[in-house]
Amino acid sequence: MSVDRTLRNASISGRLRDLHIVGGLLADRGAAGAAEVDLEGARLIPGLHDHHIHLAAAAAAVDSVSLTPDELVAGGGLGALLRAARQRHPEGWLRGIGYDLTQSGWLDRRDLDEVAVGPVRIQDRTGSRWVLDSTGLAEVLGDRADGSPQPDGVERDAAGRPTGHLVRLDAWMRERLPPHQPDWLRLGQRLAAHGVTSVTDAGHLNDLAALAMLASANLPQRIWAMTKGSVTSFAMPEPTGRVVVDAVKIVLDDDALPRLDLLAQQVEAAHAVDRGVAVHCVTDVQLALALSAGLGPGDRIEHANVVPEGYAELIARAGVAVCVQPGLIATRGDRYLDEVEPDRHHELFRLRALAAAGVPLLGGSDAPLGPISPWRGIEAATTRRTGSGAVLGADEGLGPVTAAKMYQRSAGRGWPVRVLAPGDPADLLVLGDDAPSGPEVVATLVEGVVVHGSL
Incomplete structure (x- = not known):
């Protein structure tokens, strides 16, 4: 249960401020009798959102x-x-x-x-x-x-x-394996320890049963979930809470690419029920096909591992966001450098070109396929270093603040960067000392509830 609090002397964007939590939301004034906590100048930032994770697989990976x-x-x-x-x-x-x-x-x-x-x-x-x-x-x-x-x-x-x-x-x-209960508790704890307060499950096979499973997992994080195209709406009753239905997930595979008209029909069908689409694109062929299928504002490109020259501008003109997983630079970058022709290395995991073109960038982990810590993604987005220490596309690096904002964008259409405004959910991180693996997460709050550490 959320506790009304006033957080005194929080360092927010370099300034000492007081922050009020009332009913799980940020407020412009404190509630009568609210608990007071003096943060003594500790840094306070919005909680992080993992925009691309596979929750059931990540729980099984534990x-x-x-x-x-x-x-x-x-x-x-x-x-x-x-x-x-x-x-x-x-x-x-x-x-x-x-x-x-x-x-x-x-x-x-x-x-x-x-x-x-x-x-x-x-x-x-x-x-x-x-x-x-x-x-x-x-x-x-x-x-x-x-x-x-x-x-x-x-x-x-x-x-x-x-x-x-x-x-x-x-x-x-x-369907043919013995029943297995994912370790939701440990997954939720791991995410909270890294400062993740909300997630988007990117499962392309999510149906009503899968959404019900996610709702019953009782993760401390708030959940948005992509679905297969047949799921148009879903809300779970109390006490299991609610999973917010997000985009329709479409997976493209170079070995079985759909006809353009059929892909366009899928996109149109999602738009007709006010749903965006999230199109899995890891090659330039997939990216070109997706951009020809009628994508627009509210839609997403997932991964965009290869972005040829001129495509950043095409994506920007379409009003489409790109969900990137920069942590894969650290874990798979050497493999990409080996497998992709040297004259195309500059097209890999592009970030700065997309940001400069005005494309909203969303940060995801792709866990368990990528590192679950968003701080590893932020580091890789800035340094561009692979596991061996090589640099993959130094010109595509982002500044630390811009890299962090990829994980501070809200879920849903528009993806605004959170700024700790009154009325927003009190999803907050109290940070300690910096370290090579990212700052110490002293406390994580989701809707005002401490789910990791202590105040």
Whole structure:
């Protein structure tokens, strides 16, 4: 429950001010009998919003095995990490995340069979592909493992045997796995510790059941959620609270691009029910197609990993926002530098060009595929440094204040930058000393409730 408070001597934009919280909202004067807290000059800023996160996957990642290239080196390799995880969890499925099939080596079911810790499933770093061992594959395929018809996405070798790779089959696979309760509590605590007070779930398969699950998760953060196109409105009754329905999510894939007229119909259908669209675009081809489909104010481009010359101006003229994940520069930048032609490196993860053209930039983590801390995203947006220390597009760096504003924009259409105005939700951060990983978050408040630290 929110407590009416007056925060004295808060340092806000370099000036000492008092801030009043009444009924979970900021107010221009304090309530009678409000508790008073002297912040003694501590910095106070608006809470941060993660504009692109996958909440269920991020919660599942809390008790998954991290298999990033760095973790593999530190932990003695794939086999050692999986065997150690099996000792901690003697029964049931093992779930690995963050494995880079390009950098760490290609895997199939036979490689995982040799480790002998099944059933196990490992998610590729891109998030679109799972690799299962034979035990796990038999469990999800059932009696169809003998070669009977299977859904698109079950890969087979030249002899017709399943390789263990399942591509874009998350929902199908989830129906065939034992029920698993995500660790919502620890996820909410992690987000709050990083100063995240609200989030946008970017699931492209979100339906009413998924939205109900998010509402019942009881995260301390306020939630906006994208949905599949068939969901037009949703509100949960008390006491589970409310999930705000956000944009219709549209995923583009270079291997299966839709016809332009069909994509335009999807955009028009969303606009007809006063919904924006959020279009997944990680290549220049996808970006060009999206911009030709009738996007306008209130719509979003997700990722925009590649922005050719002149496209920033096209995006700005359309009135479209771009949700970027600069933390991926730190975790995947070296891979992009290796895989993309050198004469196109300047097109990668562009930020300054988009900001200069007047495009609203929204900051997201893409967790669990990217680092969950917004401070890592802010740092990467300013330094442009990859994991190896290389600089990816130094000319595209932002100043620290501009970088932070990407995470201080409100959710919903317009995405205004929050300025601690009366009537706004009391989503606040009290900050301590600066550190390389970001400032110390002394306290996090959501609608006036302390959800991390103390005042």
